[in-house]
Amino acid sequence: xxxxxxxxxxxxxxxxxxxxxxxxxxxxxxxxxxxxxxxxxxxxxxxxxxxxxxxxxxxxxxxxxxxxxxxxxxxxxxxxxxxxxxxxxxxxxxxxxxxxxxxxxxxxxxxxxxxxxxxxxxxxxxxxxxxxxxxxxxxxxxxxxxxxxxxxxxxxxxxxxxxxxxxxxxxxxxxxxxxxxxxxxxxxxxxxxxxxxxxxxxxxxxxxxxxxxxxxxxxxxxxxxxxxxxxxxxxxxxxxxxxxxxxxxxxxxxxxxxxxxxxxxxxxxxxxxxxxxxxxxxxxxxxxxxxxxxxxxxxxxxxxxxxxxxxxxxxxxxxxxxxxxxxxxxxxxxxxxxxxxxxxxxxxxxxxxxxxxxxxxxxxxxxxxxxxxxxxxxxxxxxxxxxxxxxxxxxxxxxxxxxxxxxxxxxxxxxxxxxxxxxxxxxxxxxxxxxxxxxxxxxxxxxxxxxxxxxxxxxxxxxxxxxxxxxxxxxxxxxxxxxxxxxxxxxxxxxxxxxxxxxxxxxxxxxxxxxxxxxxxxxxxxxxxxxxxxxxxxxxxxxxxxxxxxxxxxxxxxxxx
Amino acid sequence: xxxxxxxxxxxxxxxxxxxxxxxxxxxxxxxxxxxxxxxxxxxxxxxxxxxxxxxxxxxxxxxxxxxxxxxxxxxxxxxxxxxxxxxxxxxxxxxxxxxxxxxxxxxxxxxxxxxxxxxxxxxxxxxxxxxxxxxxxxxxx
Numbered sequence: 171x172x173x174x175x176x177x178x179x180x181x182x183x184x185x186x187x188x189x190x191x192x193x194x195x196x197x198x199x200x201x202x203x204x205x206x207x208x209x210x211x212x213x214x215x216x217x218x219x220x221x222x223x224x225x226x227x228x229x230x231x232x233x234x235x236x237x238x239x240x241x242x243x244x245x246x247x248x249x250x251x252x253x254x255x256x257x258x259x260x261x262x263x264x265x266x267x268x269x270x271x272x273x274x275x276x277x278x279x280x281x282x283x284x285x286x287x288x289x290x291x292x293x294x295x296x297x298x299x300x301x302x303x304x305x306x307x308x309x310x311x312x313x314x315x316x317x318x319x320x321x322x323x324x325x326x327x328x329x330x331x332x333x334x335x336x337x338x339x340x341x342x343x344x345x346x347x348x349x350x351x352x353x354x355x356x357x358x359x360x361x362x363x364x365x366x367x368x369x370x371x372x373x374x375x376x377x378x379x380x381x382x383x384x385x386x387x388x389x390x391x392x393x394x395x396x397x398x399x400x401x402x403x404x405x406x407x408x409x410x411x412x413x414x415x416x417x418x419x420x421x422x423x424x425x426x427x428x429x430x431x432x433x434x435x436x437x438x439x440x441x442x443x444x445x446x447x448x449x450x451x452x453x454x455x456x457x458x459x460x461x462x463x464x465x466x467x468x469x470x471x472x473x474x475x476x477x478x479x480x481x482x483x484x485x486x487x488x489x490x491x492x493x494x495x496x497x498x499x500x501x502x503x504x505x506x507x508x509x510x511x512x513x514x515x516x517x518x519x520x521x522x523x524x525x526x527x528x529x530x531x532x533x534x535x536x537x538x539x540x541x542x543x544x545x546x547x548x549x550x551x552x553x554x555x556x557x558x559x560x561x562x563x564x565x566x567x568x569x570x571x572x573x574x575x576x577x578x579x580x581x582x583x584x585x586x587x588x589x590x591x592x593x594x595x596x597x598x599x600x601x602x603x604x605x606x607x608x609x610x611x612x613x614x615x616x617x618x619x620x621x622x623x624x625x626x627x628x629x630x631x632x633x634x635x636x637x638x639x640x641x642x643x644x645x646x647x648x649x650x651x652x653x654x655x656x657x658x659x660x661x662x663x664x665x666x667x668x669x670x671x672x673x674x675x676x677x678x679x680x681x682x683x684x685x686x687x688x689x690x691x692x693x694x695x696x697x698x699x700x701x702x703x704x705x706x707x708x709x710x711x712x713x714x715x716x717x718x719x720x721x722x723x724x725x726x727x728x729x730x731x
Numbered sequence: 732x733x734x735x736x737x738x739x740x741x742x743x744x745x746x747x748x749x750x751x752x753x754x755x756x757x758x759x760x761x762x763x764x765x766x767x768x769x770x771x772x773x774x775x776x777x778x779x780x781x782x783x784x785x786x787x788x789x790x791x792x793x794x795x796x797x798x799x800x801x802x803x804x805x806x807x808x809x810x811x812x813x814x815x816x817x818x819x820x821x822x823x824x825x826x827x828x829x830x831x832x833x834x835x836x837x838x839x840x841x842x843x844x845x846x847x848x849x850x851x852x853x854x855x856x857x858x859x860x861x862x863x864x865x866x867x868x869x870x871x872x
Binding site for chain 1: 758779791
């Protein structure tokens with residue numbers, strides 16, 4: 171069949187019409203004979219994206235029997251989907267259409283009408299050449315499972331589960347330990363004022379246990395995960411009896427929490443179990459116990475040193491929440507032990523803006539001695555330190571509280587491997603994009619929350635959990651199908667040598683090796699169509715649908731003609 | 732050559748950063764040379780080294796490749812691959828006796844409209860000094 175390409179140039183009001191000689195382009199393209207047998211229909215319209223513009227296009231496609239469509243208009247970011255929708259309402263396959271951005275790239279950036287017009291015309295010629303090489307593609311909507319698996323039953327995991335259950339989603343929580351609540355429950359001694367983290371956690375546990383939409387698996391780990399967004403199959407392994415359970419879900423939230431660094435591993439903190447050196451979690455336990463805070467020998471401490479930043483040099487990051495925890499600890503110790511002297515050795519104060527400022531002022535008011543140091547070390551309960559001024563000194567205390575860094579929990583790396591998500595350079599789960607996608611991961615359908623993605627407090631953990639839950643609610647809609655990316659990579663078996671280069675460059679794990687055939691294969695459900703694999707293929711076996719070499723070459727040739 | 736030489740620069744721009752940066756140059760009405768012929772790619776790593784060669788041999792006076800800043804790649808690590816491949820292409824260009832200065836790799840983020848315009852002008856000026864693509868008039872390959 172002879173191709174008939176409809177080329178429609180949008181005036182975009184004055185935006186394109188004033189700076190590009192549209193009539194000149196129409197005349198130029200109509201006379202152009204470089205496309206052989208292909209018939210071109212070239213027209214202009216005021217606003218193609220308007221309702222009347224869309225209807226005009228639909229009629230043109232139907233009445234003229236267009237085989238391809240090229241729109242000369244704005245950025246694809248603005249109206250690519252609009253015109254795809256126009257095709258969708260006709261018999262024209264949306265993959266036989268192309269938008270050429272002559273507004274952002276010509277009329278708005280080139281003052282000289284002649285030059286802008288010349289560029290727009292060659293740009294459009296390139297687009298026509300390319301669209302002629304495009305092929306029909308068909309979207310295959312797939313059924314999705316709206317249920318969610320949450321790994322980790324701490325505040326983040328429970329918050330995510332509760333937010334999802336509130337929208338009628340079935341959620342399974344898998345928890346490695348024998349109880350829900352995570353670290354927040356251990357903080358009851360440090361909870362004070364209106365915000366009591368441990369009370370929030372306890373309340374969540376109660377809500378989760380009573381929620382008919384939430385199943386809880388305690389003493390259980392995850393042993394295998396297969397599938398993709400909308401369709402995961404997960405095998406759970408009970409730590410108690412080794413029994414496995416298979417569950418399916420459409421999305422996974424990893425909220426596996428964190429661990430606490432052991433300062434004695436760093437060279438500068440020398441102490442043993444016999445010394446009165448504790449971390450804030452241990453102080454929390456003492457504060458909530460009957461005996462209160464006491465020395466190992468039995469008496470009450472008369473003076474206590476709080477040493478910030480344990481592990482910061484070794485791990486090379488600031489955990490960001492310890493300063494706040496230490497200040498709270500100082501205030502609670504002051505309250506609990508009348509007359510106790512407290513000295514805090516800190517490097518920088520790192521606290522969130524509002525609550526942090528209040529805490530800091532309360533600490534000053536309570537008469538805590540704040541000493542700014544460049545470095546500090548321990549020998550038992552003796553603190554040696556170098557002040558900012560360069561003065562070195564050491565002082566002995568009855569008791570020392572360190573602020574160890576938060577580190578990834580021990581099974582973070584294993585879980586990451588199972589889920590196919592990377593770790594960042596500090597060993598926590600890495601988000602898909604720090605700014606644009608802080609709750610997603612490189613595996614579509616796997617989300618992260620809480621301290622498994624980096625040190626943070628209870629409130630922030632819950633915020634990120636809500637974000638992940640929200641993303642799932644908007645991506646996996648009950649009763650709606652999911653349309654996987656169509657413009658994905660494919661590997662031609664005949665050319666593939668099975669070298670595996672593409673497996674290595676694919677961060678999504680969308681390519682696997684078919685050992686029996688000795689070739690690599692793309693899992694189209696996982697592929698995002700970035701095309702990185704293409705450049706890694708030495709044998710020319712890779713293709714990207716909707717972006718083939720021929721398409722590109724024709725576009726370049728024609729645009730440069 | 733009485734007519735002013737307007738170089739033609741085939742520009743492969745990644746959808747997430749550089750193309751959006753170019754869009755921003757447009758919405759900001761920044762004026763830059765008409766030399767740039769934009770081609771959107773999903774990721775700068777989609778640009779096979781052969782594309783650069785092809786664009787050059789098809790008559791581009793310059794070839795620009797724009798990607799996200801290191802660490803900002805929408806696909807995590809694509810631009811690191813791009814960087815390595817680009818270095819190799821330049822070497823190959825040199826060894827073929829072609830002018831590798833006609834190739835340029837730039838990191839332009841979605842918020843860097845002014846940078847896009849500046850690079851477009853800068854590169855155009857560089858290419859103007861180099862003159863027309865010498866393979867355009869000769870039979871090559």
